[in-house]
Amino acid sequence: MIPVIKNPHRGRLLIKGGRVIDPRQNLDQVTNILIENGKVLSIGHHLDTPANTPTLDATNSVVAPGLVDVHVHLREPGGEAKETIATGTRAAAAGGVTSVVSMPNTNPPMDNVADIQFVISRAAQEGMVRVYPTGTISKGRLGQELSEIGAMASVGCVAITDDGSEVMNSQLFRRALEYTKTFNLIVMDHCEDVNLMGDGVMNDGALATRLGLAGIPRQAEYTMVARNIALAELTGGRLHLTHMSVKESVELIRQAKAKGLHVTADVTPHHLILTEEAVQEYKSNAKVNPPLRTMEDVTALRKGLKEGVLDCVASDHAPHTQSEKLQEFSNAPFGLIGLETMLPLIITELVKPGYLTLSEMILRMSDLPARLFNLPAGTLEPGSNADIVIFDPEAKQTFTHFVSRSQNSPFLGWQLNGVVERTLVGGQTVYERSAASAKPHPSPL
Amino acid sequence: MKKDTARLKDLLGLEYLSRAQIEELLDQAKPMKQLFTRSVKKAPALRGKTVALVFFEPSTRTRTSFELAAKRLSADTLNIAASTSSVQKGESLIDTAKTLDAMKVDYIVLRHSASGAPHLVAREVKARVINAGDGSHEHPTQGLLDAFTIIEKKGKIDGLKVAILGDVAHSRVARSNLWVLTKLGAHVTVCAPETLIPPGLKEIFGSHVTITSHVDEAVKDADVINVLRLQVERQKENLMPSIREYAELFGLNLSRLALAKRDCIVLHPGPMNRGVEITSEVADSHQSVVLDQVTNGIAIRMSVLYWLTGHPLLDGGATAEQTLTQSEKLS
Numbered sequence: 001m002i003p004v005i006k007n008p009h010r011g012r013l014l015i016k017g018g019r020v021i022d023p024r025q026n027l028d029q030v031t032n033i034l035i036e037n038g039k040v041l042s043i044g045h046h047l048d049t050p051a052n053t054p055t056l057d058a059t060n061s062v063v064a065p066g067l068v069d070v071h072v073h074l075r076e077p078g079g080e081a082k083e084t085i086a087t088g089t090r091a092a093a094a095g096g097v098t099s100v101v102s103m104p105n106t107n108p109p110m111d112n113v114a115d116i117q118f119v120i121s122r123a124a125q126e127g128m129v130r131v132y133p134t135g136t137i138s139k140g141r142l143g144q145e146l147s148e149i150g151a152m153a154s155v156g157c158v159a160i161t162d163d164g165s166e167v168m169n170s171q172l173f174r175r176a177l178e179y180t181k182t183f184n185l186i187v188m189d190h191c192e193d194v195n196l197m198g199d200g201v202m203n204d205g206a207l208a209t210r211l212g213l214a215g216i217p218r219q220a221e222y223t224m225v226a227r228n229i230a231l232a233e234l235t236g237g238r239l240h241l242t243h244m245s246v247k248e249s250v251e252l253i254r255q256a257k258a259k260g261l262h263v264t265a266d267v268t269p270h271h272l273i274l275t276e277e278a279v280q281e282y283k284s285n286a287k288v289n290p291p292l293r294t295m296e297d298v299t300a301l302r303k304g305l306k307e308g309v310l311d312c313v314a315s316d317h318a319p320h321t322q323s324e325k326l327q328e329f330s331n332a333p334f335g336l337i338g339l340e341t342m343l344p345l346i347i348t349e350l351v352k353p354g355y356l357t358l359s360e361m362i363l364r365m366s367d368l369p370a371r372l373f374n375l376p377a378g379t380l381e382p383g384s385n386a387d388i389v390i391f392d393p394e395a396k397q398t399f400t401h402f403v404s405r406s407q408n409s410p411f412l413g414w415q416l417n418g419v420v421e422r423t424l425v426g427g428q429t430v431y432e433r434s435a436a437s438a439k440p441h442p443s444p445l
Numbered sequence: 446m447k448k449d450t451a452r453l454k455d456l457l458g459l460e461y462l463s464r465a466q467i468e469e470l471l472d473q474a475k476p477m478k479q480l481f482t483r484s485v486k487k488a489p490a491l492r493g494k495t496v497a498l499v500f501f502e503p504s505t506r507t508r509t510s511f512e513l514a515a516k517r518l519s520a521d522t523l524n525i526a527a528s529t530s531s532v533q534k535g536e537s538l539i540d541t542a543k544t545l546d547a548m549k550v551d552y553i554v555l556r557h558s559a560s561g562a563p564h565l566v567a568r569e570v571k572a573r574v575i576n577a578g579d580g581s582h583e584h585p586t587q588g589l590l591d592a593f594t595i596i597e598k599k600g601k602i603d604g605l606k607v608a609i610l611g612d613v614a615h616s617r618v619a620r621s622n623l624w625v626l627t628k629l630g631a632h633v634t635v636c637a638p639e640t641l642i643p644p645g646l647k648e649i650f651g652s653h654v655t656i657t658s659h660v661d662e663a664v665k666d667a668d669v670i671n672v673l674r675l676q677v678e679r680q681k682e683n684l685m686p687s688i689r690e691y692a693e694l695f696g697l698n699l700s701r702l703a704l705a706k707r708d709c710i711v712l713h714p715g716p717m718n719r720g721v722e723i724t725s726e727v728a729d730s731h732q733s734v735v736l737d738q739v740t741n742g743i744a745i746r747m748s749v750l751y752w753l754t755g756h757p758l759l760d761g762g763a764t765a766e767q768t769l770t771q772s773e774k775l776s
Contacts, residue, residue, distance in 0.1 A: 211561065330559045
């Protein structure tokens, strides 16, 4: 179900002279894109356009399908002080993200049709980018009884997840994987043994000992990755493992894929870039779940992404207010914001050093996540939605403030390569760097 | 002598101090102890300064020790306990600290159940912050007073064999002891059930530390045994099957103490669970120095308060005693 576009761009728009990268079309060349009524009409050097066609000059920029982020906390309802659908989708637009999959651990948790419809209607009223809601696996996110999954699917829920915590009851998780098959729904899982996690607040090990903080052992993640894969094997269900953080998980997923199981996975920019050292001095903006791990894990995650064992990059954008984060480390909530930094982080830390090409980056941040979640996005093929990001991969910027309502980022103050110049949804500009501080753009949805 | 003794704004942990800084703090504590063990217990060194004692956890020993230390240097003290403060009304730690800062207190002595709470406060206030115990992280003045007591009794720390018995995983006293003792050249053997030994100790302290779960091994030929308080709630977390079993297998009793060196001393940060981690016979034996620790705690805290002013005590022509009695110097 495609979020309704109330106000797609009318008429034609030509994006001229940009380096167009679209892995699904195996395209990486300087060319032009013609948009008509919110859809891509054609791509080519010599497009038949009247001289008065509105034109965007994208010379020296990359033009790519808008990013697709399958793990975003928009916090509405219940957490409006942290983020709303309006502010979160503006942050997405600023980050070049045109489709977000929103998490259901709101307050109350999204475990029924009305909640899913609320997100869809709210996004239609106030959203700047396309929002695809997920529902919970279990009623109340309590891990005891299945939510009304089929009903939620019928109104536009794209996946189910109890994200934020694990479904510890293996029988329930098995049933979820079985039941969703009928509805072609993905079961997305957080992968963390809650008992093993205990009251842990960071990676277990010497640094946790030095800081006197309770650790979360890596086994808390990969025992659940192993269990979930086993249950995917049992059921033939469609399993997506989110925010993988340890090298052992990568190996388990590699084996699962080799067996032909329907298992996919994502990884966050922060787990690809930071290690546990980021929490030194009790920096709560680096307190995240799963916790930042070690250099060995970072290396394994990067390799896993390069090889496609990890299918895509997702931000796990998790806004929290400053006063919540400005607490004792063990009392501060887990999570960091990521929508606005994901593209420059991947460019700076993975593309520039040669781990990924720009085309592989678009594959992992747009094309594949769209395909995994069956979203009408991730390509600029003629006829597809004109959801587009235009960015300069060389330009530098230093993050000192975010569009998101929350500012909890460990990357504050980082100078990064890669500047989003313009984001379009349905052919309409939803973010423009030069106008970022000027008037807000009207919602296209 | 001069190297690496730069004064810090705050005392957050012994991990962050150099050996030279630690030695300076310990040396300074000697004249402090002389001062208050005389008949007149007070010097005007911190006259006009205000020390806020902010305790978010119950404490008698550490709080009164800091209070006496401050008063014996003529500072004014202010007691704030979480149970009677606006924390009860939901005020955050930062807001409490900023309020005190706005009242122009000079020191915030903070006890808190969360590791890193003093770091958080220190970043946000102008007042000097002294960590009086944060979660499982550090209790730096305890580490210093333990080291001071050991030096007083043994003449040195270099080359000593020290055993730390008990719940190292959750103990801030253990961490501060490990830092100070290894920096001063002791070899530390840590002994606890495997469930109470935190990961990575070898990684952090290298060959300065040995880890065992056998008390007999740990105390054999020890010069010093430091027994940690066991929080009996740990039993509910399945970290040990029962308190009775802990006492029997991991507690310090006379027969185990007999395996140590004849002149081995026994420390305990208090309050003691007699019959759990330490038997009464050991606690009350002539080898026990727990009351010396209490006295020395005041000297160490005076030394820390004074040290953080940045003024020299032992340099120059004047004796420490003269310096301490010249109030004008700091006002």
